Amino acid sequence: MVRVPKRLRLVGYRLLQAIPVLIGIVVVSFLLTRALPGDPAVYFAGPAASEESIEQIRVSMGLDRSLPVQFLAYVGDLLRGELGQSISTGQPVLTELTTRLPASLELTGFALLFSIAVAMPLGILAATRPNSWIDHLCRFVVTAGVSLPTFFTGLALVYLFYFLLGWSPAPMGRLDILYLSPPHVTGFYVIDALIDGDFETARAALAQLILPAVTLGLFTLAPIARMTRAAMLQVLEGDFIRTARAAGLSGNKVLYTYALRNAILPVITTLGMVFSFALGANVLVEKVFAWPGIGSYAVEALVVSDYAAVQGFVLSMALLFVILNLLIDVTYTLVDPRLGMED
Amino acid sequence: MSSSSVKNFARHARYVMTENPVTALAALLFLLIVIAAVAGPALVPYDPMATNDTRALQPPSWDHWFGTDHLGRDVFSRVVVATRLDLMISLAAVAMAFVIGSAMGAVAGYFGGWADRITGRLLDTIMAFPLFVLAMGVVAAAGNTIENIVYATAIINLPFYARMARAEVNIRRNAGFVQAARLSGNGDWRILAQHIFPNTLPPMMVQISLNMGWAILNAAGLSFIGLGVRPPTPEWGIMVAEGANFIVSGEWWLAFFPGVALMLAVFTFNLLGDGLRDLVDPQRRT
Numbered sequence A: 001m002v003r004v005p006k007r008l009r010l011v012g013y014r015l016l017q018a019i020p021v022l023i024g025i026v027v028v029s030f031l032l033t034r035a036l037p038g039d040p041a042v043y044f045a046g047p048a049a050s051e052e053s054i055e056q057i058r059v060s061m062g063l064d065r066s067l068p069v070q071f072l073a074y075v076g077d078l079l080r081g082e083l084g085q086s087i088s089t090g091q092p093v094l095t096e097l098t099t100r101l102p103a104s105l106e107l108t109g110f111a112l113l114f115s116i117a118v119a120m121p122l123g124i125l126a127a128t129r130p131n132s133w134i135d136h137l138c139r140f141v142v143t144a145g146v147s148l149p150t151f152f153t154g155l156a157l158v159y160l161f162y163f164l165l166g167w168s169p170a171p172m173g174r175l176d177i178l179y180l181s182p183p184h185v186t187g188f189y190v191i192d193a194l195i196d197g198d199f200e201t202a203r204a205a206l207a208q209l210i211l212p213a214v215t216l217g218l219f220t221l222a223p224i225a226r227m228t229r230a231a232m233l234q235v236l237e238g239d240f241i242r243t244a245r246a247a248g249l250s251g252n253k254v255l256y257t258y259a260l261r262n263a264i265l266p267v268i269t270t271l272g273m274v275f276s277f278a279l280g281a282n283v284l285v286e287k288v289f290a291w292p293g294i295g296s297y298a299v300e301a302l303v304v305s306d307y308a309a310v311q312g313f314v315l316s317m318a319l320l321f322v323i324l325n326l327l328i329d330v331t332y333t334l335v336d337p338r339l340g341m342e343d
Numbered sequence B: 001m002s003s004s005s006v007k008n009f010a011r012h013a014r015y016v017m018t019e020n021p022v023t024a025l026a027a028l029l030f031l032l033i034v035i036a037a038v039a040g041p042a043l044v045p046y047d048p049m050a051t052n053d054t055r056a057l058q059p060p061s062w063d064h065w066f067g068t069d070h071l072g073r074d075v076f077s078r079v080v081v082a083t084r085l086d087l088m089i090s091l092a093a094v095a096m097a098f099v100i101g102s103a104m105g106a107v108a109g110y111f112g113g114w115a116d117r118i119t120g121r122l123l124d125t126i127m128a129f130p131l132f133v134l135a136m137g138v139v140a141a142a143g144n145t146i147e148n149i150v151y152a153t154a155i156i157n158l159p160f161y162a163r164m165a166r167a168e169v170n171i172r173r174n175a176g177f178v179q180a181a182r183l184s185g186n187g188d189w190r191i192l193a194q195h196i197f198p199n200t201l202p203p204m205m206v207q208i209s210l211n212m213g214w215a216i217l218n219a220a221g222l223s224f225i226g227l228g229v230r231p232p233t234p235e236w237g238i239m240v241a242e243g244a245n246f247i248v249s250g251e252w253w254l255a256f257f258p259g260v261a262l263m264l265a266v267f268t269f270n271l272l273g274d275g276l277r278d279l280v281d282p283q284r285r286t
Helices: A006-034 A040-045 A051-060 A067-079 A093-128 A133-147 A150-164 A189-196 A199-236 A239-246 A251-288 A294-303 A307-335 B003-019 B021-043 B075-111 B113-127 B131-142 B146-170 B176-183 B188-224 B236-247 B253-280
Strands: none
Touching (some): A006 A067, A006 B113, A093 A199, A093 A251, A093 A294, A150 A199, A150 A251, A150 B253, A189 A199, A199 A251, A239 A251, A251 A307, A251 B131, A251 B188, A294 A307, A294 B131, A307 B131, B021 B075, B075 B113, B075 B146, B075 B188, B075 B236, B075 B253, B113 B131, B131 B146, B131 B188, B146 B188, B176 B188, B188 B236, B188 B253, B236 B253
């Protein structure tokens, strides 16, 4: 028998575990589609529809068939990438979502980079200097961070940096109308403009990105900082740290090579929860900054009861979340120093 | 509870408060919020719905502490009156999530087997969605009303209670006092309801307080994007949304005060949760 390395086996096992979750997501989003108040056929036919046209829509949507048959049809549609038509824009929902997804990913990615870059050093410093001012700062940030409504922080930042100080551009989307959007490569404006060699546009895109990303980042900062601090404190009490210190290793080597590598594991696990919050808060931040991502698309769709669009949004967010969680778990398996030693 | 244990509890509560002034502050804020929720409409100086074109968009002054909005309504009155609605939505949602979630979790934790597996799958499926997004989907599917905001907030809160109840019941299912109760002839359901479940309540209370803050945030977030509460009803989320249009032209007070009220409410429940933990955690009791 071929010996599969342990890490690879664990990764494969984790991939298999995602299957029931995926099935659950599809079932829930199917149920959400069928839970429309009243008769979906009447709803889709519009207020001025006659009896015959309602009946026609019922048959064409397959609503006259039994639920299991409808479910199979739904799964078939999903496999073909068919998410229905958006009533408000007339475009297929899938097209709308894929053209808007890069904007959301750019925002969320940048926000998470910001919050990890601030929260991890903060947590480490707080753990290594208990009861110092930085520890108190960390505790304050952690408590205040979870109490701040994202939409409120966003507005406060807009007032401060746009209205009072005039440092940041108007909170109106991804790029000022003075600039043309860069040629499409990755869909991330900052990166695309850099690839194009257009530093002026890259700067303008970054200027638009900073406030919304910081808003979202402030929200996700608290759980990361808290977890880093707690994990570091726990690891630093371990016997192997004392041994390493006693053996005369330098403080930095003990801290970063030994302690951090172990403390990072619970932090990575927390990132799953952080993603859940970030993807939800994304919707609010996009609305505040008129950011043309999938979140603001869903909000517009909600207002006009554009049903297919909202369901497509919920489904794609859930799939994105599952993929992110998978990535987190795979990363966990790859960096865990305790694995691979037993082989 | 005998009078001496009441006295003990009061003494311990006073100890927790003096030991940590932040908890005392949270208790004070909580009292303020409750007063605003109960007696708000009777206390405010103006009718929260009364429009007045001649007094539109005025900055905070002695007459209007928090200024007036674009229709000349008094922001202070609206912020205070909104407390009741915001608190009712989150309280109803948390109560529903607590009752259903802890019942599900307790059954799963006590009986194990199929009950546990089905509950576990169900919770995994809920948690597989970004929670705020799931709430949006539920409201979109079930209809844009306040009741559905409550149901949606309850659904996304459910897994936390169910998991906690499951864990707390599971570690006690074969404890000495449970075996004693079983030997004296109590049935499973009776043991679960009368012997095990009351013991899980202290940690659950802490969870409720921490969850209240989160529930308020979620409900306000939903109404911020235009779900549930409709204008002109005073509600913090929708007031921030209305005020957002005036931020870029410098009229900050429209969004600022309801936002601060929201923040203080969430902050209060979070701090209260920490204080409650000190109060019920026997390990910290000396």
